[in-house]
Amino acid sequence: MLAMDYRGPYRIRAQQKPDPEIEHPNDAIVRVSRACICGSDLHLYHGLVPDTRVGTTFGHEFTGVVEEVGPSVRNLKVGDHVLVPFNIFCGSCYFCQRELYGNCHNTNPEATAVGGIYGYSHTAGGYDGGQAEYVRVPLADIGPTVIPADLDVDDAVLLTDAVPTGYQAAEMGDIEEGDTVVIFGAGPVGIFAAKSAWLLGAGRVIVVDYVDYRLEFVRRYAQCETVNFLEVGDMAIHIKKMTDWLGADVCIDCVGCEAAGSAMQLLTGRYLKLQSGSATVLHWAINSVRKGGTVSIVGVYGPTFNAVPIGNAINKGLTLRMNQASVKRHLPRLIEHIQAGRLDPKQIITHRVPLEEVADAYHIFSSKLDNCIKTVLIPPRARSAQLAQ
Ligand code: NAD
Ligand code: ZN
Secondary structure, three states: EEEEEEOOOOOOEEEEEEOOOOOOOOOOOEEEEEEOOHHHHHHHHHOOOOOOOOOOOOOOOOOEEEEEEEOOOOOOOOOOEEOOEEEOOOOOOOHHOOOHHOOOOOOOOOOOOOOOOOOOOHHHHOOOOOOOEEEEEEOOOOEEEEEEOOOOOHHHHOOHHHHHHHHHHHOOOOOHHHHEEEOOOOHHHHHHEEEEEHHHHHHHHEEEEOOOHHHHHHHHHHEEEEHHHHHHHHHHHHHHHOOOOOOOEEEEOOOEEEEEOHHHHHHHHHHHHHOEEEEHHHHHHHHHHEEEEEHHHHEOOOOOOOOOOOOHHHHOEEEEEOOOOOHHHHHHHHHHHHHOOOOHHHHHEEEEHHHHHHHHHHHHHHOOOOOOOOOEEEEHHHHHHHHOO
16 A cells, blocks of 8 residues: 655655555454645654554544454444544453543553554554555444545544644633633644633633744634734743733643743754753743633643743642543544534645645745645545546
8 A cells, every 4th residue: 555654854755555454353444535734743853752663653643444354343334434533442441441541551551641643653552554545443333433424525634633632722721601711722622622621611812823824724613812922022921911911811832742832842842852852832831820720631741751930830829731632532522513504624624635645735835835734645546536536
């Protein structure tokens, strides 16, 4: 099959690899119909995630048609078109029973924090991902959801990560009616966090980034206010000015470890690797939220440590909430929002690229060229299947 292949930082290509096979009775093999590139893939692409091995196939956001099932699979049949949450989870451990699917205890033998994730290095279990023609889906009775007949596949593929992560980011903010919510990051996750903040009762939503075309998009798509951080001085003072000097009720980090905006953070976090990436947004969020407010973090940070102003958080009495998204938990509600017309995720897709051109697709997304917000890769077999319909 054709699949994306990691050769080292900034070096990827599409190449032929062996087809995946059923390795366990509850596996399925899925023929990929769509696979997105995520901001999280950029951390891998930039060489920032430990134990990202040469030869890995990335891709944790995909839909596909079930091609083959193992003998114990009961909930899926060959021919089903499914969306596959980025978390690989068992559904029955201590954490899964509490719907913390992102923290499954059984699917990642290498770590005590995160559970298994498709195509996300050996730090997340070493599973191959879906930027390929076929992918092995373990625990096939648990993870995948059959795409409802009235749901567009472009919407479905965004339900594997970006939409539920944005939603959970807002949910963890414990937004109360009328709250002012500041969201750092106008990428796909920040855009859906902004949409979700309104759904959860926010009275004011402000999105911060420095890429103008993304700020323009989110203003229109999520009817929010925006701040280009290059145009303001101190972020906390600016947010306080905008909020009667109290600070925001809720601040949400949808940026993570590659945050721009502070030369010192970039130097210590990205280049010298003295901390697990740049903690700029953690500083901005903790310092911009009001006393007693909530900071919600879904931006990804590395496994070692970051220097954060924890004293300010304590003295202000903040609530800090964070996690990998538990995608499956949010799906029923989010599918309902889409069916009712309250959410239209596919509007964020700016690029549809043949899998053969995966190297260009990463370059364009990473460098924010061509007004890129979200890229969907289409494998050759999926293209010929579409033509045959
Ligand atoms: P993205 O790279 O498309 O978007 C990130 C945005 O942040 C960019 O537009 C960038 O310009 C902006 N940015 C950079 N520095 C900033 C700063 N200091 N202040 C404000 N904005 C800044 O990525 P994405 O797909 O939207 O993902 C966002 C983050 O969420 C990534 O860290 C990703 O790894 C993480 N993520 C987490 C989960 C989870 O389950 N917790 C799931 C998906 C993605
Ligand atoms: Zn993702």
